[in-house]
Amino acid sequence: MARLSEENVRLAKEVIARYPRARSAMIPLLHLAQEQDGYVTNEAMAHIGDLVGATSAEVYGTASFYEMFKFEPVGKYLINICGTMSCALMGAEDLMHHAEHRLGVKLGGTTDDGLFTLERAECQAACTEAPCLQVNYRYRFRVTAADFDALVDDLKAGNLTDEVPAHGIVARVRQQIPVDRGVGAVPPEDVTEAPTWMAEKAAL
Amino acid sequence: MNTPNSTSTYPHAPGFVAGDRPRIVTSRFEYADSYTLERFLATDGYAGLRAALARPANEIHDEVKSATVLGRGGAGFPAGTKWGLTPQGVFPRYLVVNGDESEPGTYKDRLLMERDPHQLIEGCLIACYAAGLSQCFLYIRGEMALAQERVADALNEAYAAGYVGKNILGSKFSLDIILHWGAGAYVVGEETALIESLEGNRGMPRLKPPYFPAAIGLYGQPTIVNNVETLANLPWLMLNGADAYTAIGTKTSPGTRMVAVSGHVKRPGVYEIINGVTTFRDLIFGEEYCGGIRNGNKLKAFVPGGGSAPWFTEDQLDVPFEGQQAGAAGSMLGSGAVMVMDETTDIPAAALTLTRFYAHESCGKCTPCREGGTWLERILSRIVDGKGTDADLAQLVEVGTSICPGDFPHASSTRLGLDAVPFPYKMNTICFVGPSAYAPINSALVLFPEDFAARVTKRSMIPVTAVRAES
Ligand SMILES: Cc1cc2nc3c(=O)[nH]c(=O)nc-3n(C[C@H](O)[C@H](O)[C@H](O)COP(=O)(O)O)c2cc1C
Ligand code: SF4
Ligand code: FES
Numbered sequence: 001m002a003r004l005s006e007e008n009v010r011l012a013k014e015v016i017a018r019y020p021r022a023r024s025a026m027i028p029l030l031h032l033a034q035e036q037d038g039y040v041t042n043e044a045m046a047h048i049g050d051l052v053g054a055t056s057a058e059v060y061g062t063a064s065f066y067e068m069f070k071f072e073p074v075g076k077y078l079i080n081i082c083g084t085m086s087c088a089l090m091g092a093e094d095l096m097h098h099a100e101h102r103l104g105v106k107l108g109g110t111t112d113d114g115l116f117t118l119e120r121a122e123c124q125a126a127c128t129e130a131p132c133l134q135v136n137y138r139y140r141f142r143v144t145a146a147d148f149d150a151l152v153d154d155l156k157a158g159n160l161t162d163e164v165p166a167h168g169i170v171a172r173v174r175q176q177i178p179v180d181r182g183v184g185a186v187p188p189e190d191v192t193e194a195p196t197w198m199a200e201k202a203a204l
Numbered sequence: 205m206n207t208p209n210s211t212s213t214y215p216h217a218p219g220f221v222a223g224d225r226p227r228i229v230t231s232r233f234e235y236a237d238s239y240t241l242e243r244f245l246a247t248d249g250y251a252g253l254r255a256a257l258a259r260p261a262n263e264i265h266d267e268v269k270s271a272t273v274l275g276r277g278g279a280g281f282p283a284g285t286k287w288g289l290t291p292q293g294v295f296p297r298y299l300v301v302n303g304d305e306s307e308p309g310t311y312k313d314r315l316l317m318e319r320d321p322h323q324l325i326e327g328c329l330i331a332c333y334a335a336g337l338s339q340c341f342l343y344i345r346g347e348m349a350l351a352q353e354r355v356a357d358a359l360n361e362a363y364a365a366g367y368v369g370k371n372i373l374g375s376k377f378s379l380d381i382i383l384h385w386g387a388g389a390y391v392v393g394e395e396t397a398l399i400e401s402l403e404g405n406r407g408m409p410r411l412k413p414p415y416f417p418a419a420i421g422l423y424g425q426p427t428i429v430n431n432v433e434t435l436a437n438l439p440w441l442m443l444n445g446a447d448a449y450t451a452i453g454t455k456t457s458p459g460t461r462m463v464a465v466s467g468h469v470k471r472p473g474v475y476e477i478i479n480g481v482t483t484f485r486d487l488i489f490g491e492e493y494c495g496g497i498r499n500g501n502k503l504k505a506f507v508p509g510g511g512s513a514p515w516f517t518e519d520q521l522d523v524p525f526e527g528q529q530a531g532a533a534g535s536m537l538g539s540g541a542v543m544v545m546d547e548t549t550d551i552p553a554a555a556l557t558l559t560r561f562y563a564h565e566s567c568g569k570c571t572p573c574r575e576g577g578t579w580l581e582r583i584l585s586r587i588v589d590g591k592g593t594d595a596d597l598a599q600l601v602e603v604g605t606s607i608c609p610g611d612f613p614h615a616s617s618t619r620l621g622l623d624a625v626p627f628p629y630k631m632n633t634i635c636f637v638g639p640s641a642y643a644p645i646n647s648a649l650v651l652f653p654e655d656f657a658a659r660v661t662k663r664s665m666i667p668v669t670a671v672r673a674e675s
Contacts, residue, residue, distance in 0.1 A: 018382045020296075020339070020423060026404030027387055031346075052404065065406035065567075067388030068346050080347075084308045085511060086466035086543050088557040122390065122561050123308040123511070124347065127466035127541070128219040128473050137349040141218055171352035175383045176360050181369035183380045185339065188423045191296040196376055197261060198336045203375035204257040 003047040008032050011174070012051055018177070020185045022052040030063050031170060038168040039070040068170075075110045077155050078167050080121035081133045087123075090130035090142075096120060098145040102152060115156065117167075138164050219464070220315055221473035223492050226452050228460045229436045230476045232320050239354050241361040244322040250367055252442030256330050257375050264334035268438065271446035272458050274479070276312075277302055277393075277431030278510065278539045280527050287335040289418035290426040297426040299337040300402060300417075301328060301435060303344040303351070304386055304393040308511030308561055309541030312462035312474055313432035317344065317351035320436070321358035325368065325381060327435030330442055332379050335428060339380055341402055346386040356383055390565035394635045395429040396421075397567070408567040409635040433462055433540075454480030457526045463487065467544035468501065469494035477525060484508060485521035488544060501546040505651060509538025511558045512640035514627070515647035516615050534615040534624040551655040555644040556584045562641035572607040573638030579603050580641050587656065593663040597656055600649065604642035607632060612646040622650070 004012060012032060016025040029051065033044035040063055046056040063069045081099060083092045100106055103116050110117040126132045129141035133148075140151060154160050165172060197203045220233055232238040232247055244250070256264045269284030290297055301324070305313040316324060328340045342359075344352050359381060362368040370378045384402060391397050392407035399422050401407035414420045421427020437459060441449050450458040457480030464474045465487060471494045477487060487493045488506065497503050505515045508523075514535040516523070523533050530537050545554055563577035580603050586592045604612065608629045616624040631639050649656060 018380070021403070023404035024384075024402055027401065028384065030387065031385070054404070062404055062406055063387075065389060065408075066346070066386070069387055083557065084561050085507070085554060085557045086309055089467045089543070089545065089549065089554065122564065123306055123310070125305045125311045125314045125345070126219065127309050127311050127543070128464050130466060130472070134347065137347050139350075170346065170349045171356060171385070172349075173353040173356040173360075175356045177363055177369065177380070181363045181366075183339075183370055183378045185380070185382075186296070188296055188425050191338065194293075194295055195336050195338050195378075197333065197378075200376055201260055202258050203261075203333065203377040204254070204373060 002037065002041065003043045004029075004033060004051075005036060008036055009051070012048075016052060018185055020187050023054060025052055026054070026059065026062050027066070030059070030066075030069055034069060034168045035170075036168070038076075038166065039073050073114070074167055075117035076115050076166050077135050077164065078117045078119065079133060079135050080119050080124070082122065082124045082126070082131060083120045084123035084127075086127035087131040092131040095131050095133070095143060095145065095148065099148055102149060116152070136164050136167050137170055219311060219472075219474045220319075221471065221475055221493075223475065225476060225478065225492075226460055227476050228440045228449075228452075229316060229320075229323070229433060229462065231440075232323070233315075238319050239321055239358065241322060241358065241365060244320075248439075248443060249322055250326055250373075250439075252439035253326050253329050253367070254373060256333055256442045257373060257377055261334050261336060264330065264442070267446050268334060268441065271441055271449040272456075273434060273437050273441065273449070274457060274459075274527075275431055276433035276461060276540065278307065280537065283331075283430060283434050286416070286418060286430075287331070287428055289416050290335065290428070291419055294426050295336070296338040297336060297428070298422045299328060299332050299335075299340040300395075300398060300422060300427055300429045301340065301342040301432060302393060302395065302398055302429055303342060303348075303432045304398060305345055305348075305432070305539075306390045306393055307539045307541060308558060309464060309466060309507060309543045310510050310539040311464040311466070312540055314345075314348055314351050315462075315474060316432050316436050317348070318354050321355045322362065323436050323439055324355070324432055325358055325362055327438040328381055329368065329372065329377075329379060330438040331428065331430065331435055333377055337428060339382070341382050341384050341422075343398060343402060344383070344385045346388045348385075352383070352385050359383055389567075390561075391567045391635070391637055394637075397635070398429060399427060406567070408569050411634060453478050454526060456480060456528065461525065461540050463525070463540040463542060465494050465542045465544065467506070468498050468546035468549070469496065469544050470498055471495050480524055480526040483522050483524045484516065484542070487542065488521070494544075497544070497546045499546075501548060504545045504547045504549050504551070505647070506545065507541070507543040507644075509536045510541040511543075511561060512536075512636055512643055513538045514613050514615060514643055515651060517617060517619075517651060519618055520615050531627040532624070534613045534626060536627050550588075551648050551652045552584065552659060553588045555648040556581070556588050558644040559584055559641050562637050566637055566641070570633045570638060573633045573641070576603050576607045576638060577641040580645060584645060587659055590659065592660040594660050595663060597649070597660060600645055604646055607638045607642050612642065614647060614650045617651055620651070620653075
């Protein structure tokens with residue numbers, strides 16, 4: 001429950017510098033906050049506002065539009081079961097019922113031990129592998145009831161910690177632009193000319 | 205679990221089925237290390253970029269124009285023509301890559317980003333060089349962790365090796381590509397909403413006009429928004445030329461496209477098919493594609509182009525993947541997503557899974573979509589639960605008509621003696637989310653009226669005044 005850590009502020013500044021306008025870094029910074037705390041805290045939103053030049057209400061205004069941002073703690077493992085057409089045609093409803101039973105929570109609920117939150121999700125771009133689910137945004141394809149049980153057991157036993165990070169962490173690889181290789185972002189009002197290569201016979 | 209499509213040759217790319225066909229964008233998918241720079245360079249990687257940089261930018265733009273590379277994000281607008289819509293002399297211009305893939309049934313951009321991220325990066329570089337775009341933002345859907353990791357790794361490799369950044373390949377061409385990812389909102393795939401989101405705002409579509417962000421886009425500047433697959437075509441095009449590209453497919457629909465076929469077929473999968481030539485019959489029943497309907501069942505209906513598209517039945521199986529013919533038949537090709545329903549399908553329930561999706565994803569900016577979508581969902585849920593009446597059926601049409609006035613497009617039906625109503629529709633909303641909530645309902649009602657009649661109880665409307673008088 002906190003503002004962004006020193007290390008995250010350093011990362012945030014790097015990200016902000018990549019955009020012609022700081023505010024464009026809003027969503028990336030919200031992800032950073034959620035990565036740090038597992039959800040987006042009020043303190044973090046105020047801090048992000050300071051960093052990108054927006055009020056905390058504006059930050060919340062943006063954040064609350066997006067499904068992935070949570071404003072209170074969720075389970076360590078967020079299980080999203082797809083319920084859109086292709087998955088529904090292949091038995092998603094049955095899978096959801098099974099999951100509710102197995103975890104003892106309704107869709108939208110979190111288990112008492114704080115390990116699992118179960119949600120109905122929309123199409124996950126894996127429609128040919130229906131029914132599918134994501135756990136902290138890592139896929140499982142053509143999931144049967146037995147597969148689901150095995151997944152829950154594995155997560156509980158800590159067998160998947162390498163593959164599935166705790167909720168909040170999405171990509172584990174960050175873009176890195178070496179100082180000597182990056183072009184750098186320029187505010188749009190500071191550019192009026194065509195890029196130099198446009199006037200050339202060839203760039204090479 | 206985690207088992208790939210059992211018929212797919214390549215276990216590491218679930219869903220993808222290669223086959224013996226021309227492959228423009230999936231040519232590296234069979235390599236286990238297809239996403240690495242090493243593999244990419246060993247298989248013509250960045251050679252298209254090198255070829256492009258050796259020629260003037262306007263010539264590259266002309267080449268893309270003459271190849272008629274149709275946009276693969278849904279609207280099918282030719283990329284070269286779109287790039288030409290930027291106003292003369294206005295700079296800076298930006299490229300925003302649409303990797304938000306979330307239209308129901310659509311599964312191809314994620315594969316392209318996970319399996320061949322360098323091909324996409326090369327496509328971005330070629331587009332920016334040709335159209336004079338000075339910064340590129342690669343917007344990946346928030347929920348796609350692996351795609352984000354693969355593209356981040358690829359960008360890091362490409363920067364370090366001099367393919368992205370300052371003085372690319374030692375040339376006068378310099379470009380940053382910034383990886384950006386969303387946070388879960390379908391409507392952000394709409395190009396003006398994508399730009400709003402990239403500016404740090406709620407991802408709501410902008411009022412039109414201006415119709416194209418090419419005129420006024422990111423930060424009010426000319427901005428090209430292109431789909432991942434569209435850009436992935438460019439490296440091959442640079443290496444092989446427009447003539448080779450247009451030699452595949454037809455004049456109006458050249459090249460190939462990726463299509464995901466899901467639902468009740470024997471071999472669901474993602475196939476690279478021939479534009480304009482391959483028909484829905486080839487794809488659904490062909491042995492080299494899906495091999496027919498599961499369990500020897502009969503085909504009932506299929507969605508030809510993503511959840512927003514009006515449905516087809518067996519009457520439309522011979523329609524090829526060509527926009528005008530699909531439009532005349534009452535639907536659209538959209539995002540290359542075919543969802544197949546067999547005879548066992550509960551049609552109202554299937555329609556509900558789509559209507560619920562669009563109602564849920566409405567951004568709330570226009571009333572017909574915000575109110576109409578959820579209203580449609582409530583009525584249809586009631587019908588699916590067996591609690592609907594015939595008045596509910598009329599109400600569905602009335603709400604639908606308030607979103608889209610006039611005749612809504614639908615396919616012809618020999619069984620019912622119906623003619624097609626061609627695409628497109630009129631709409632009272634800013635974007636296509638509102639109409640898309642109604643599209644599945646209209647298709648289901650028009651093509652399978654008996655499935656609804658069997659589900660609802662007859663009830664003559666009680667006039668409201670009479671009810672009031674009693675109370
Ligand atoms: C509601 C809505 C959602 C969309 N989602 C996507 C998407 O996820 N990916 C995409 O490329 N295009 C999507 N589009 C189409 C884009 O607005 C835009 O036409 C496309 O990205 C342009 O790229 P192209 O010309 O290369 O196809 C969507 C459109 C609408 C109306
Ligand atoms: S049609 Fe729906 S999603 Fe699109 S702008 Fe209007 S309210 Fe938003
Ligand atoms: S419908 Fe479930 S992944 Fe697309």
